[in-house]
Amino acid sequence: MATPIRIAVTGAAGQIGYSLVFRIASGEVFGPDQPVIMHLIEIPPAMGALDGIEMELDDCAYPTLAGVVKASSDDLEAGFADCNFVVCVGSIPRKAGMERGDLIRINGPIFTSTGKAIQAAAAKDVRVLVVGNPCNTNCLIAMSNAPDVPSDRWFAMTRLDENRAVAQLAQKSGQPVAAVTGMAIWGNHSATQFPDFFNTKIGGKSAVEVIGDDEWLKNDFIATVQQRGAAVIKARGASSAASAANAALGTLKSIVTPTPAGTVFSAAICSDGSYGIDEGLITSFPLTTDGNKWSVVQGLEHNEFAQAKIDATVAELQSERDTVKDLLA
Numbered sequence: 574m575a576t577p578i579r580i581a582v583t584g585a586a587g588q589i590g591y592s593l594v595f596r597i598a599s600g601e602v603f604g605p606d607q608p609v610i611m612h613l614i615e616i617p618p619a620m621g622a623l624d625g626i627e628m629e630l631d632d633c634a635y636p637t638l639a640g641v642v643k644a645s646s647d648d649l650e651a652g653f654a655d656c657n658f659v660v661c662v663g664s665i666p667r668k669a670g671m672e673r674g675d676l677i678r679i680n681g682p683i684f685t686s687t688g689k690a691i692q693a694a695a696a697k698d699v700r701v702l703v704v705g706n707p708c709n710t711n712c713l714i715a716m717s718n719a720p721d722v723p724s725d726r727w728f729a730m731t732r733l734d735e736n737r738a739v740a741q742l743a744q745k746s747g748q749p750v751a752a753v754t755g756m757a758i759w760g761n762h763s764a765t766q767f768p769d770f771f772n773t774k775i776g777g778k779s780a781v782e783v784i785g786d787d788e789w790l791k792n793d794f795i796a797t798v799q800q801r802g803a804a805v806i807k808a809r810g811a812s813s814a815a816s817a818a819n820a821a822l823g824t825l826k827s828i829v830t831p832t833p834a835g836t837v838f839s840a841a842i843c844s845d846g847s848y849g850i851d852e853g854l855i856t857s858f859p860l861t862t863d864g865n866k867w868s869v870v871q872g873l874e875h876n877e878f879a880q881a882k883i884d885a886t887v888a889e890l891q892s893e894r895d896t897v898k899d900l901l902a
């Protein structure tokens with residue numbers, strides 16, 4: 574058997590955590606021959622709930638689960654010790670009527686100690702996925718507080734937006750989701766994000782031609798994707814959880830697996846300056862990877878409409894960065 578991979582999940586007893594930890598433990602991300610040790614992290618009042626989750630993990634008898642470590646957020650270094658992956662879910666979700674950015678001063682401070690503890694305790698090859706909102710800027714805070722962890726190891730989740738966009742295009746075109754390729758989210762995981770339908774294909778043809786309705790694409794489609802999180806909160810009374818966990822699984826799989834030819838995946842990463850976007854800003858781009866090192870897809874064209882959307886979402890990220898200046902190291 575291979576050496577176990579250690580994966581920490583913060584907020585493991587929350588809505589997303591309850592779906593995520595079981596699916597990771599089942600071998601769904603790293604495969605049936607790769608043992609995993611789950612590190613479950615919660616705030617002190619939720620440690621009892623973690624005991625219950627550990628019992629349920631035992632009761633699944635997953636052949637891939639090689640151990641469980643529980644830790645409280647008061648001792649993050651114990652929680653992150655030797656972890657190869659850290660998935661940061663632990664934080665407060667928004668309620669109806671709020672934007673994700675409204676959480677910035679509530680959740681932002683969690684990510685200073687998170688960054689410091691990752692640097693102090695995680696494995697040298699650690700990769701970090703931030704899910705807790707506002708995820709781009711929380712990731713920026715954590716990264717900035719862990720200067721020894723290379724900047725290409727930090728990811729914030731925009732995969733749920735990508736999946737939402739793919740589903741909308743599949744439904745509108747009457748084609749299966751697998752026919753939709755090249756869809757990528759640009760910018761912030763927020764109401765300013767830009768799902769780039771111009772560079773998307775459906776059944777190998779331009780999505781713009783297949784859909785044949787520019788007004789729908791520019792208005793209804795973008796707004797539906799941008800507002801989908803709020804629509805789920807309104808309908809369910811709580812934010813997306815199973816689909817968010819599914820997107821986290823998808824992100825982890827995409828970053829450890831060579832990207833299939835002709836496809837891309839979305840995640841917010843530390844901008845390398847591609848497409849003129851400020852270096853160091855945690856921004857979503859179309860990516861490919863060899864399973865180890867990612868690259869931003871180069872050479873995509875943006876017309877005036879698309880460029881204005883990208884500029885707006887980048888401006889929002891710059892403004893969020895200014896709002897948390899005191900939390901950046």
Ligand SMILES: NC(=O)C1=CN([C@@H]2O[C@H](COP(=O)(O)OP(=O)(O)OC[C@H]3O[C@@H](n4cnc5c(N)ncnc54)[C@H](O)[C@@H]3O)[C@@H](O)[C@H]2O)C=CC1
Pocket residue numbers: 583584585586587588589590614615616619646662663664665666667683703704705706707708730731732733734762812813814817
């Ligand atoms: N990036 C994305 O696409 C998405 C992000 N989210 C975000 O994910 C976060 C979690 O959402 P849910 O699981 O639905 O919330 P939840 O409230 O059900 O669970 C959050 C858990 O985090 C724990 N927690 C709070 N502070 C913590 C800390 N400092 N350390 C460790 N654990 C802590 C809480 O005790 C709770 O169990 C929210 O910020 C939400 O907005 C949700 C959906 C999609």
Ligand SMILES: O=C([O-])CC(=O)C(=O)O
Pocket residue numbers: 666667673706733801802803805812813817
């Ligand atoms: O909308 C929210 O607050 C939760 C979230 O990030 C999403 O569902 O995309």
